[in-house]
Amino acid sequence: METRKHTLILTALVIGSFISIYQTVSLNVALPGFMKIFDTDLNTVQWLMTGFTLATGVIAPLSGYLGNRFGTRELFLFSIASLIITSLLCAFSWNMDSLIVFRILQGVFCGIIQPVTLTIIYQMLPFEKQTFALGLWSASSVLGPALAPTISGWLQSWNWPMIFLIMLPFGVVAWILGWLSLEKSSAKLQKPSFNGIGMIGVVFGSLSLLMVFSHLHQWGIFSISSIVCLLLGIGFLVHFCWRELRIKEPLLDLRLFINKDFSLSLATSAILTSTLYTGIYFIPLYLMEIHQMEAMEVGLLLCLPALFMTVATTISTKYYDRVGAKPLILIGIFFIIVATWAFCSLKVDSSKGFVMLWMTFRYIGLGLSTTPIINAGMSSVPSQLSGDASALMNWIKQVAGAISVGVFTSFFYTRISYYGNTNSHSQEVYVKGLDDVFMLATILTCLSIPLTLLLGKKETKRKKTRMGGKVTKSV
Secondary structure, X not given: OHHHHHHHHHHHHHHHXXXXXXXXXXXXXXXXXXHHHOOOXXXXXXXXXXXXXXXXXXXXXXXXXXXXXXXXXXXXXXXHHHHHHHHHHHHOOOOHHHHHHHHHHHHHHHHXXXXXXXXXXXXXXXXXXXXXXXXXXXXXXXXXHHHHHHHHHHHHHHHOOHHHHOOHHHHHHHHXXXXXXXXXXXXXXXXXXXXXXXXXXHHHHHHXXXXXXXXXXXXXXXXXHHHHHHHHHHHHHHHHHHHHOOOOOOOOOHHHHHOHHHHHHHHHHXXXXXXXXXXXXXXXXXXXHOOOOOXXXXXXXXXXXXXXXXXXXXXXXXXXXXXXXXXXXXXXXXXXXXXXXXXXXXXXXXOHHHHHHHHHHHHHHHHHHHHHHHHHHHOXXXXXXXXXXXXXXXXXXXXXXXHHXXXXXXXXXXXXXXXXXXXXXHHHHHHHXXXXXXXXXXXXXXXXXXXXXXXXXXXXXXXXXXXXXXXEEEO
């Protein structure tokens, strides 16, 4: 009976995670199409991604508090239901402004689903099943980038509202399974007091930083807008950290950073997230700008490499308990470095097979390393703090992703200007800029090696039992 219940829980979490990631990347290659559909310019259409990113980045650090306050079951069900509603609203948008607003609302709930599903894995599943569950959760997270560009590219050319409607049946299934299987919050659930000052600090701090790096290329690093937003963001977050470390009931338990393995896994995850975004963002640009491929063609080309990431994630899950986190992470990083280095030699006439081969290597590396990195960090903290830990992990990943896209994009255009963008050599200059971006990404990825080597040899083996509504830990 317990096994059946755990299967239902895991199925609900995996489907929910897949839906949120799918919606996150579904418009990556579809933005040019919306320019034609709503007869608008690129700066306006980009808010479909920018607004969504801001929403997910701002809400992620609050997910731990919301789970503690209302219960993870209730938060999961509410977020899935809200994602269904906002997807319907997006599908029936009557102009670009309404679509942007509904897309931002959709981002809020996508930003909650990822951390809350991760929290539930460590709170409601037995210890011996957590690695397997995390592997499936990670696989569902990478299937989104694998399938979304292909599906959304095809649907946009046929009937664009279906980009948002296609996930509705999966959302209904996830909600029903979650309602049937997830444990209801205890009547004695400890509800933290509302920390309004802390919430203002983390929301405005995150929002300011995300605004800077989302508009870094348009504004320029030394513009008044960039400097003001950067100073505001740093100021809000410094005050937030200072306050949270001094009060009894913090919005987010920052003392988790004292945990060495958690901090190291967090830093490594942030670096590899930045590396992931270089491939997700720049390789489709290369294929569309240089090879003149349509969005659906790009999605089909990148589908096979991303599916290899799912296979690699399954392999890392299978061998995690046998070899531990460190060897798998190091092997994964090796694959990523080799593949990212290969993209430093992109040419105008580089074949599509070249791109597919090295994207496959990159995705295999990410698949091998993602689950061990997350599990090394999450398994090193007490179960009752898993909500704060998952919130911190997703918050840092969201901010790292936004910052990396902003910095790499600004660097890309800086290098294009350096090489001189003449009409007769525009493609060559464009590709040289991409080569430099991947060189910078290779150097960044190398920084994850010493962080991984500093991880503990073996994660703490925890057996968790529930006694009187409390979680106890034995080593």
